[in-house]
Amino acid sequence: MIQNTLIEIRNISKSFPGVKALDNVTLDIYSGEVHVIIGENGAGKSTLIKIISGVYQNDSGELRLKGKLIHFTNPKQAIKAGISVIHQELSLVPDLTVADNIFLGRELIKGKFLEKREMNQRTQEILTSLDLDINPEEKIRNLSTAKKQMVEIARSVSWNSSLVIMDEPTSSLAKHEVDSLFRIIRKLKSENVGIIYISHRLQEIPEIGDKVTVLRDGVLIKTLPVNETNEGKLVSLMVGRQINNYYHRENKKIGKIILKVESITRKSHFKDISFYLREGEILGIAGLIGAGRTELLRSIFGADKIESGSIFLNGKLTDFNHPSQAIHNKIGLVPEERRDQGLLLDKSMRENVALPSLNIHAKKGFVDKLWEIKASEEYKKKLQVKTPSIEVILKSLSGGNQQKVIIARWLAADSKILLLDEPTRGIDVNAKAEIYHLMNDFTKSGGSILMVSSELLEILGIADRIIVMREGMITGILDHKEASEEKIMTLAALDE
Amino acid sequence: MKLRKNKLGDYGLLLTFIAICIFVSIMTPKFLLPQNIRNIMVQVSINALIATGMSFVILTGGIDIGVGSVAALSGIVVTAICKNFPEASIFLYICIGLLVSFIVGTVCGGFNALMITKFNVHPFIATLGMLSIARGLAFFYTGSKPIFGLPDSFGWVGQGYIGPVPVLIIIMILVLAIAHIFLDKTISGRYVYAVGSNEEVAKLNGVNVHQVKFMVYIFSGILSALAGVCLASKLISGQPAAATGYELTAIAAVVMGGISMSGGKGKIRNTIMGLLTIGVINNGMSLMRVSSYLQTIAMGFIILAAVAIDQYNIKK
Numbered sequence: 001m002i003q004n005t006l007i008e009i010r011n012i013s014k015s016f017p018g019v020k021a022l023d024n025v026t027l028d029i030y031s032g033e034v035h036v037i038i039g040e041n042g043a044g045k046s047t048l049i050k051i052i053s054g055v056y057q058n059d060s061g062e063l064r065l066k067g068k069l070i071h072f073t074n075p076k077q078a079i080k081a082g083i084s085v086i087h088q089e090l091s092l093v094p095d096l097t098v099a100d101n102i103f104l105g106r107e108l109i110k111g112k113f114l115e116k117r118e119m120n121q122r123t124q125e126i127l128t129s130l131d132l133d134i135n136p137e138e139k140i141r142n143l144s145t146a147k148k149q150m151v152e153i154a155r156s157v158s159w160n161s162s163l164v165i166m167d168e169p170t171s172s173l174a175k176h177e178v179d180s181l182f183r184i185i186r187k188l189k190s191e192n193v194g195i196i197y198i199s200h201r202l203q204e205i206p207e208i209g210d211k212v213t214v215l216r217d218g219v220l221i222k223t224l225p226v227n228e229t230n231e232g233k234l235v236s237l238m239v240g241r242q243i244n245n246y247y248h249r250e251n252k253k254i255g256k257i258i259l260k261v262e263s264i265t266r267k268s269h270f271k272d273i274s275f276y277l278r279e280g281e282i283l284g285i286a287g288l289i290g291a292g293r294t295e296l297l298r299s300i301f302g303a304d305k306i307e308s309g310s311i312f313l314n315g316k317l318t319d320f321n322h323p324s325q326a327i328h329n330k331i332g333l334v335p336e337e338r339r340d341q342g343l344l345l346d347k348s349m350r351e352n353v354a355l356p357s358l359n360i361h362a363k364k365g366f367v368d369k370l371w372e373i374k375a376s377e378e379y380k381k382k383l384q385v386k387t388p389s390i391e392v393i394l395k396s397l398s399g400g401n402q403q404k405v406i407i408a409r410w411l412a413a414d415s416k417i418l419l420l421d422e423p424t425r426g427i428d429v430n431a432k433a434e435i436y437h438l439m440n441d442f443t444k445s446g447g448s449i450l451m452v453s454s455e456l457l458e459i460l461g462i463a464d465r466i467i468v469m470r471e472g473m474i475t476g477i478l479d480h481k482e483a484s485e486e487k488i489m490t491l492a493a494l495d496e
Numbered sequence: 497m498k499l500r501k502n503k504l505g506d507y508g509l510l511l512t513f514i515a516i517c518i519f520v521s522i523m524t525p526k527f528l529l530p531q532n533i534r535n536i537m538v539q540v541s542i543n544a545l546i547a548t549g550m551s552f553v554i555l556t557g558g559i560d561i562g563v564g565s566v567a568a569l570s571g572i573v574v575t576a577i578c579k580n581f582p583e584a585s586i587f588l589y590i591c592i593g594l595l596v597s598f599i600v601g602t603v604c605g606g607f608n609a610l611m612i613t614k615f616n617v618h619p620f621i622a623t624l625g626m627l628s629i630a631r632g633l634a635f636f637y638t639g640s641k642p643i644f645g646l647p648d649s650f651g652w653v654g655q656g657y658i659g660p661v662p663v664l665i666i667i668m669i670l671v672l673a674i675a676h677i678f679l680d681k682t683i684s685g686r687y688v689y690a691v692g693s694n695e696e697v698a699k700l701n702g703v704n705v706h707q708v709k710f711m712v713y714i715f716s717g718i719l720s721a722l723a724g725v726c727l728a729s730k731l732i733s734g735q736p737a738a739a740t741g742y743e744l745t746a747i748a749a750v751v752m753g754g755i756s757m758s759g760g761k762g763k764i765r766n767t768i769m770g771l772l773t774i775g776v777i778n779n780g781m782s783l784m785r786v787s788s789y790l791q792t793i794a795m796g797f798i799i800l801a802a803v804a805i806d807q808y809n810i811k812k
Contacts, residue, residue: 303700324702333700341700344693346760355690355701358683365682409701 004066006031006163006194007052012061014047019426021047023218024061031162031194034185036205036226038198039215040238040288040489042454045198048215049165052196053085054078066162084156085165090148094141098134099123102155126154130184146177153184157193164188165196170204171290182208200288202231202493214238231494232486239456239485249462249480250440255279258448259417261300264309269295270472273309277417282439282449284463286456287492291469293452294336297419300450301333302326327356332410334403336421336452342406343394349405350376350390357413379408383438400431407438418442420451424458436462456485468492509752509766513773520780527783534662540775541668542723542730543745544768548675549719550746551767552712555679556692557759558619560608560716562626564742567724568735569630570600574725575643575734578650586652593653593729597722604630605717609710627743634736643734654730664726671719676764688712692759741792748799749774751806774798 007029014022022044029035037045050056052063054072063070065081072078075085092101099120108115108122123136132150140148149169156164166185170178185195185208197209205212205226212229214221214237221237259277264270270292277283285293298304300311302320311318313329320326323333335341343352354361354372361368376390383404387397394402403423410418420439424432439449439462453459459466466483468476468491476491521527546563553560574596578589604626611622656663679685690698691708699705723742728734753770755762777798781791 301700322702322704323700324704327702335700340694341696344690344697344760346693347689351686351689355686355698355703358686359702362683365684367681367683367686369681 004031004192005029006066008062008064008067009048009052010062010064012048012051012058012063014051014056014059021218022051022058025215025218025220027213027220027223029163029194029196030211032189032192033210034189034195034197034208036197036199036209036212037215038200038202038205038212038234038238040454040456042217043215043238044218045215046167047218049085049167049196049198052078052163053083053165079159079161082160082162083165084159084161084163086149086152086156086167086169088168088171090145090152092140092148092151095139097137097139098127098143098151098154099136101140101151102126102136102158122158123154126158130154130157130187132184144177146173146180149173149181150184153188157188161193163194163196165198167198168200169197170199170201178204200493202234205231205234232490235486235489235493239489249464250444252280252440252444254281254464255446258314259300259450260312260315262310262312264299264306264311266295266299266304266306268472269304270299270469273474275467275474275477277448277450279446279448280443281465282443282451282463284459284466285450285452285469286454286459286466286488287469289454290471291492292472293469294421296469297333297421297450297452300326301331301419303333327413330414330416331419332356332413332415332417333419334406334410334421334423336425338399338402338406343402345395346393348391348393349380349385349387349397349408352394352405353379353390353409353412356409360413375412376408379412382411383408384434398428398431400427400434403427403431403435404438407435411442416447418447418449420449420453422453423451424453424455456488459488460485509754509769509773513769513776516773516776516780520776520783523780524783527780532779532783534665536772536775536779537665537668538662539778540771541662541664542726543742543749543775544668544771545671545719545723545726546739546742547746547749547767547771548671548764549716550743550750551675551753551755551762551764552679552688553619553716554692554747554750554755554757555688555759555762556709556712557695557757558612558709558712559747559757560623560626560713560720561620561743561747562604562608562623562630563716563720563723563746564739565627565630565634566600566604566717566720567727567739567742568634568737569604570596570721570724571728571738572634572638572643572734572736573600575646575650575728576637578646579643582645582647584649586649589650589729590653593725594722597718597725600724601716601718601721602714603717604721605714606710608717609713612713613706613709631736638734638736640736642736646732648732651729651732654726654728654732664730667722667726671722672764672768679764684708684711689760692761694760744795744799745774748795748802751799752802756806756809757803770802 005028009025009027012022012025025048039045047056051058054075054077057073070081102123103119108118120136127134127136132154134147134150169181173181188195209226211223212226212234213223214234216238255278257276258279262274264273273296287293295304299306302323302325305321339345350372353376358367361371380390385401385404385408387401394405424435443449451463460480460483464480466478466480466488467474468488470492478487526532546567550560550563574593577592577596581588608622608626611617612619653663658666679688687703687708690703691705695705724739727738749770750767751757752773753762753766755767778791781794
């Protein structure tokens with residue numbers, strides 16, 4: 001098996017407003033080899049893939065396919081050139097058959113009629129060559145996720161792809177299905193297909209990978225042959241960096257238990273979750289995307305229903321069916337997507353801040369506009385929200401200021417517990433520091449915070465205790481004094 | 497002319513309205529006569545009731561195309577009942593009228609809301625169903641024959657005056673004022689805007705989105721039913737074919753007035769502007785002896801223009 005250089009990635013950089021997603025990445029992908037790419041959420045893996053597959057265009061640097069310079073402006077060109085991607089969200093049409101999907105866009109026709117028999121036959125040939133037991137005339141919606149993935153791979157083969165990129169292919173597969181997948185990958189390797197394999201499951205790497213590249217904050221940290229490394233080494237490459245010391249943990253008094261969660265479960269989201277939260281405490285929740293952290297917060301807030309287990313607030317059993325009940329009990333949620341879930345973008349700061357508190361300050365059903373204005377002005381000053389006035393609509397504010405408005409809303413509602421979901425995502429450094437300051441002030445006066453974050457340094461810098469979740473379950477609860485990036489990453493990424 | 501509407505904000509529509517008034521009064525001086533102005537207002541007042549209900553619904557991002565049918569059904573119901581009280585006082589007729597509006601409106605509106613919230617039927621389809629059902633009921637009950645034989649006193653609401661002002665105009669002003677205060681100053685009004693702006697955000701801020709939807713569709717139902725009762729009083733008869741096409745006029749007025757179909761934005765006072773503009777256009781065309789079929793065609797174009805401009809602004 002000849003190992004030719006399939007893709008040459010040279011000094012690729014890509015920026016988006018406010019963030020440099022890829023910084024001068026240089027890397028070689030060989031045919032007949034499985035090259036694994038790992039990194040934390042936001043490390044740049046998905047951006048790199050999208051550039052290679054034509055979804056994005058790189059800002060600078062060069063890309064070569066089999067020695068020839070390439071510059072794709074759309075994914076179709078990449079497919080034609082022999083590069084295909086199997087995304088996490090599968091792109092098959094559910095109501096068409098396997099053969100239909102494989103030939104979609106390049107159907108075999110005789111005059112004006114589809115040559116169904118010919119297409120079915122060709123599909124069968126491809127499936128057989130991959131040792132797949134799938135009927136070409138089966139509708140996609142009747143196949144299991146694993147089989148759907150196989151069909152996607154078969155499609156890449158039918159496109160004569162020389163490079164197949166797989167994004168988290170095993171995230172929804174059972175062990176025996178993973179084995180089938182690996183068998184096919186090895187088959188593709190033997191036919192000199194190059195494979196880029198993105199995964200969070202570090203334990204799979206020795207089984208299927210030949211080389212592994214670690215990305216961190218858009219920078220390529222290292223590329224190594226798989227047999228020269230181990231899981232522990234990979235974890236430290238993924239996380240190790242200088243600690244910024246703008247996180248600030250204050251000395252404060254931690255009081256009694258205010259929230260207690262016992263064995264709560266929401267099927268296919270999280271299972272058997274138990275923990276407690278105390279007054280004055282910041283409890284961080286770490287984990288990778290898909291671990292179920294957002295869903296956990298939403299369920300505590302009453303936005304989604306839990307299926308079993310109990311939640312106790314100040315010792316009393318709660319049964320929230322709707323956020324209005326959580327809000328009444330002085331809980332506030334700062335959602336993950338501030339633009340889609342956190343704010344009414346076409347409304348003013350005043351309206352957004354006042355919304356959950358309107359009914360408390362009502363005067364016989366009428367809005368207490370004086371209170372609204374007073375509260376908004378008060379928090380505009382306290383949180384230093386940069387806006388010309390409380391009447392300006394939120395669309396025109398920066399991300400950091402928008403986030404402050406959401407926090408202001410819950411402070412104005414007199415919340416005692418704040419559920420924060422990625423509170424500093426996409427915010428500039430200064431605004432971040434201000435938000436940490438707010439969090440500390442809040443907890444110093446007895447408030448409690450439950451914070452989901454994908455930034456390890458953030459959690460380590462500000463949380464008093466840290467829960468780590470993996471695939472819907474808690475894998476560990478650490479005190480900040482004993483926690484480290486490696487420990488958290490290990491709990492978040494590795495199978496025990 | 498209509499393009500200027502949104503560039504100049506609220507004033508665009510006002511300018512358009514004034515331009516049309518000037519144009520029509522040059523073409524037919526009769527336009528400016530006091531009794532013509534009063535005629536316009538009376539024509540507008542019944543549509544205003546429906547358009548007010550429609551405003552609530554569109555503000556939440558929904559639509560109610562069954563309003564004309566509900567009005568017709570309510571007109572049939574009220575005339576059928578009142579026929580049993582031929583000697584009754586105006587006061588009694590008013591009470592019956594209010595009761596019928598309330599009941600027919602709540603049942604129809606509540607049913608729409610149930611379909612939309614519990615069964616997840618798209619508002620357009622749900623209210624399309626009501627359009628057929630209500631209209632069908634009206635025809636079925638009457639056997640397609642209008643209900644006549646009501647005393648003149650039954651026509652007080654639709655044709656009478658309080659002092660120099662027609663009763664219908666007073667009703668319109670009352671309804672518009674209450675609607676304005678409700679939307680502008682009450683908490684429930686705020687919730688309507690929140691739901692229209694972003695349902696998920698509203699929910700995460702404690703707003704009971706389903707409750708708000710029930711409220712607005714019931715409002716629309718009651719106001720449409722009230723319009724139907726007023727219309728029946730005006731015609732002193734129950735016409736199963738009454739209010740046909742009124743939904744289009746209502747939607748056009750609401751959208752022209754700046755309440756966006758995407759929900760969450762706009763004020764009732766602007767709906768009035770939309771209504772007056774349409775009223776003047778209709779009146780102008782009648783005075784200029786334009787065929788009523790051409791009027792329908794013109795109305796179609798006006799609605800398309802209004803909604804197209806609105807969609808363009810949404811995209812911006």
